[in-house]
Amino acid sequence: MLKSSANIKKHWETLCQEGKPEALQALFDHFHDDLYAYTTRLLNSSSLAKDAIQNTFADLWQYRNRLAQETVVKAYLFRATRNHAIKLLRKNRPTVNLEDIAQQLHFEPEELYLEEASLLQKQKITAILNTLSPRQREILYLKFYDNLDYQEIAQVLEINYQSVVNHAHKAIQRLRNNKELRFF
DSSP: OOOOOOHHHHHHHHHHHHHOHHHHHHHHHHHHHHHHHHHHHSOOOOOHHHHHHHHHHHHHHHHHGGGSSOHHHHHHHHHHHHHHHHHHHHHHSOOOHHHHHHHOOOOGGGGOOOSSHHHHHHHHHHHHHHOOHHHHHHHHHHHHSOOOHHHHHHHHSSHHHHHHHHHHHHHHOOOOOOOOGOOO
8 A cells, every 4th residue: 555645746747757557456446446436426327437457457457658748546436436436327328427427426414524423413514514515515526535635536526627616615614614513
């Protein structure tokens, strides 16, 4: 498992420059769980999520000599995997649009990292989170579950940085203004 961003960068550069399979494997091992959790939520399918991740890493290997060495690796991998997920959805349902995909990203009570909250409290929080717009949910998920910064989220979603900040701000404001959350 890669511990630091320096190691991630080193493996990325090794993949780009030398094409070593060990570098690809190290990147896969490091990012797989986060990519899988995110993609499973988008696709609502474990097998399609695995396919999207496999396609992403197959492309990395195939095009390793063309990859930009100066890139934010985590954001690049999330964006590439998201794009493969969209392709898989469109292959299975040709009329699917991006809003439909973002709509599938829901929070579940079991996934909230609240140590002292009861199940009822978690369910209330989950219900409130699920009232946010699909884009706001996706941004908050990437921000707080996958620890991406706003610039990386903008790259993953292929939208303007300021749009990410605005969506996050509106979502957080909406959560702060919710009367049911004031007791937590």
